[in-house]
Amino acid sequence: MSAPGTVSFSLRRIGVIAELTVLEAVRQRLFGVLLVLAAGMIAGAQLLREFNFGSSELKFITDFGFGAVTLFGTILAVVTAAQLFFAEIENRTALTLLAKPVFRAEFVLGKFAGVAAVLALFVGVTTGVLVAVLWMREQSLMASVPEAFERGRLVQYGSVVAFGALQWLKFSVIAALTLVIAGFANTNLYSVVISFLVVLICHLQYLAHESWRRMASGVGRTAAMLLAAVFPNFQMFNVGDRVAAGQAIDPVVLGGSAAYGALYLAVFLALAVYVFRRREI
Amino acid sequence: MSAVPPPAISVEGLTKDFLLSVRGYRVRAVDDLTLQVPAGQVFGLLGPNGSGKSTTIKVVLGLIEPTLGRTAIFGVRSAEVRSRLNVGYLPENPNFHRFLSGRELVTFYARVCGVDRARLRDRVDEVIEWVGLKDAASRRLSTYSKGMLQRIGLAQAVVHDPRLLILDEPTAGVDPVGSAEIGELILRLKAQGKTVVLSSHLLAQVEDLCDRIAILNRGRLVLEGGVDDLVTEKGRDALIVRGLDASALGDLRGWLDGRGAELVAVEKPRTTLDRIFREHVAERMQAADAPTAPGPGTEGRPR
Numbered sequence: 353m354s355a356p357g358t359v360s361f362s363l364r365r366i367g368v369i370a371e372l373t374v375l376e377a378v379r380q381r382l383f384g385v386l387l388v389l390a391a392g393m394i395a396g397a398q399l400l401r402e403f404n405f406g407s408s409e410l411k412f413i414t415d416f417g418f419g420a421v422t423l424f425g426t427i428l429a430v431v432t433a434a435q436l437f438f439a440e441i442e443n444r445t446a447l448t449l450l451a452k453p454v455f456r457a458e459f460v461l462g463k464f465a466g467v468a469a470v471l472a473l474f475v476g477v478t479t480g481v482l483v484a485v486l487w488m489r490e491q492s493l494m495a496s497v498p499e500a501f502e503r504g505r506l507v508q509y510g511s512v513v514a515f516g517a518l519q520w521l522k523f524s525v526i527a528a529l530t531l532v533i534a535g536f537a538n539t540n541l542y543s544v545v546i547s548f549l550v551v552l553i554c555h556l557q558y559l560a561h562e563s564w565r566r567m568a569s570g571v572g573r574t575a576a577m578l579l580a581a582v583f584p585n586f587q588m589f590n591v592g593d594r595v596a597a598g599q600a601i602d603p604v605v606l607g608g609s610a611a612y613g614a615l616y617l618a619v620f621l622a623l624a625v626y627v628f629r630r631r632e633i
Numbered sequence: 634m635s636a637v638p639p640p641a642i643s644v645e646g647l648t649k650d651f652l653l654s655v656r657g658y659r660v661r662a663v664d665d666l667t668l669q670v671p672a673g674q675v676f677g678l679l680g681p682n683g684s685g686k687s688t689t690i691k692v693v694l695g696l697i698e699p700t701l702g703r704t705a706i707f708g709v710r711s712a713e714v715r716s717r718l719n720v721g722y723l724p725e726n727p728n729f730h731r732f733l734s735g736r737e738l739v740t741f742y743a744r745v746c747g748v749d750r751a752r753l754r755d756r757v758d759e760v761i762e763w764v765g766l767k768d769a770a771s772r773r774l775s776t777y778s779k780g781m782l783q784r785i786g787l788a789q790a791v792v793h794d795p796r797l798l799i800l801d802e803p804t805a806g807v808d809p810v811g812s813a814e815i816g817e818l819i820l821r822l823k824a825q826g827k828t829v830v831l832s833s834h835l836l837a838q839v840e841d842l843c844d845r846i847a848i849l850n851r852g853r854l855v856l857e858g859g860v861d862d863l864v865t866e867k868g869r870d871a872l873i874v875r876g877l878d879a880s881a882l883g884d885l886r887g888w889l890d891g892r893g894a895e896l897v898a899v900e901k902p903r904t905t906l907d908r909i910f911r912e913h914v915a916e917r918m919q920a921a922d923a924p925t926a927p928g929p930g931t932e933g934r935p936r
């Protein structure tokens with residue numbers, strides 16, 4: 353509590369705003385639709401078994417599950433962050449809120465925290481479904497083709513969960529990035545489109561990374577270097593192939609990716625706050 | 634501490650330009666406005682549409698930055714977040730989170746304003762009852778009428794018991810009965826010693842409520858003063874007489890002439906359509922025991 357007549361930055365207020373944001377997202381149709389779609393696809397993956405039994409089927413389910421989590425999670429991150437931000441601006445509810453003793457930074461961080469919580473819920477549920485599906489399938493495979501499991505279970509469940517956690521971090525970075533863009537943008541659609549473009553760039557950023565190494569010098573090289581520094585390299589989170597192949601994730605790699613994500617998250621959040629402080633609402 | 638308490642709102646040399654295009658075309662919404670709102674009064678900020686009322690309010694609340702000049706609330710600059718500790722604000726055409734119920738909305742704002750956890754529920758119920766929305770409190774806001782939105786907006790504005798209320802067109806789009814109810818709430822706020830700033834383009838309505846008014850036109854202050862000073866015609870008095878016949882009227886005229894006074898006009902006093910509408914409709918609503926009727930403790934309605 354701050355002294356009477358003063359206001360200090362408050363985590364409690366951020367929490368209150370985040371709670372409202374979660375409530376809004378959950379009461380919207382989009383969240384439910386994406387969640388059911390993703391979970392349904394993962395659960396249905398085992399029905400697509402025109403494959404030979406054994407490790408390749410488990411690999412398929414894992415791959416397919418990771419794909420569903422990544423695809424729908426990315427859509428959810430961009431669309432909810434932009435949508436929940438613009439809902440406040442366009443419906444002018446931000447006016448009422450910011451006329452209270454609330455810092456603009458608290459507003460932005462509250463929105464972000466709400467979106468991050470929604471994304472955690474999404475990743476938690478979908479990863480949970482994936483683990484359950486893999487487990488059940490592995491159980492029955494172990495009964496029918498025991499010779500494939502001579503050295504124990506094939507699925508690295510810990511790594512599947514770690515993959516989920518890393519995806520959540522990536523989605524949070526995407527949400528923060530969308531908030532930066534939304535802070536500049538005038539419309540929801542515009543910020544959604546630009547955000548998806550940026551996400552695409554982040555996925556392909558490693559190409560720029562490789563090219564500046566090969567380039568001799570000049571404008572091209574500088575541009576490629578800048579591109580590589582400004583946009584995070586989303587391949588850093590791309591540990592899914594190894595997990596699907598039944599390999600455990602190296603904790604050092606995991607920690608490195610997490611630190612990398614956290615760094616970009618902090619930078620994007622600071623930028624989002626900075627941009628929003630200057631915005632006229 | 635200075636001896637004189639600061640005014641509720643002070644606006645000094647405020648100019649606000651909006652940039653309309655990247656080529657630098659600007660519109661001046663407020664033009665060198667200087668204004669003080671004394672504490673404890675109902676202050677009307679009047680003017681036609683587009684005269685800069687809402688813009689002035691937004692600058693005062695720190696929602697947009699002034700181009701020039703400065704504003705303060707109770708002596709604290711608008712740029713500081715703590716200037717908003719003692720303000721409740723009802724925006725123009727208020728629109729709230731439609732997915733919430735009325736009670737959830739007021740609770741949210743109460744928590745944002747740091748209303749004590751222990752008192753939270755009671756306080757929320759109290760203000761919802763005060764604005765007459767008790768029966769609609771658990772309905773989603775998407776089902777509220779315009780008048781109900783204005784009233785739930787008033788509830789969120791007062792929930793933390795601020796000393797100053799800024800209401801931007803609180804009766805716009807609300808029918809006369811609803812407007813009268815909102816007027817009544819404003820008078821009750823004044824009775825509690827609050828300062829109320831009220832913007833409107835409906836002049837007749839605010840005349841009954843305001844102690845003081847300022848009139849803006851194209852962003853400039855064109856008139857400011859106490860309502861009584863402004864609207865009473867000096868050196869003229871009106872008598873309202875019952876049972877006056879033609880001969881008595883002749884006598885009266887002669888009697889007045891003898892005293893150096895002049896009978897300027899004899900007219901039938903007129904009520905307003907607004908009042909007739911209100912009386913007839915309100916009667917019917919009370920007969921139907923409408924849930925929107927204001928709570929007890931409200932003697933009389935605004936003149």
Ligand SMILES: Nc1ncnc2c1ncn2[C@@H]1O[C@H](COP(=O)(O)OP(=O)(O)O)[C@@H](O)[C@H]1O
Binds near residue numbers: 651652684685686689
């Ligand atoms: N965000 C904005 N961008 C551009 N022009 C604006 C903006 N807000 C208000 N204006 C203009 O400023 C003027 C004053 O508007 P406003 O303060 O809303 O008037 P009032 O509340 O008295 O009706 C109008 O000409 C309006 O078009």
Ligand SMILES: [Mg+2]
Binds near residue numbers: 725
């Ligand atoms: Mg206005």
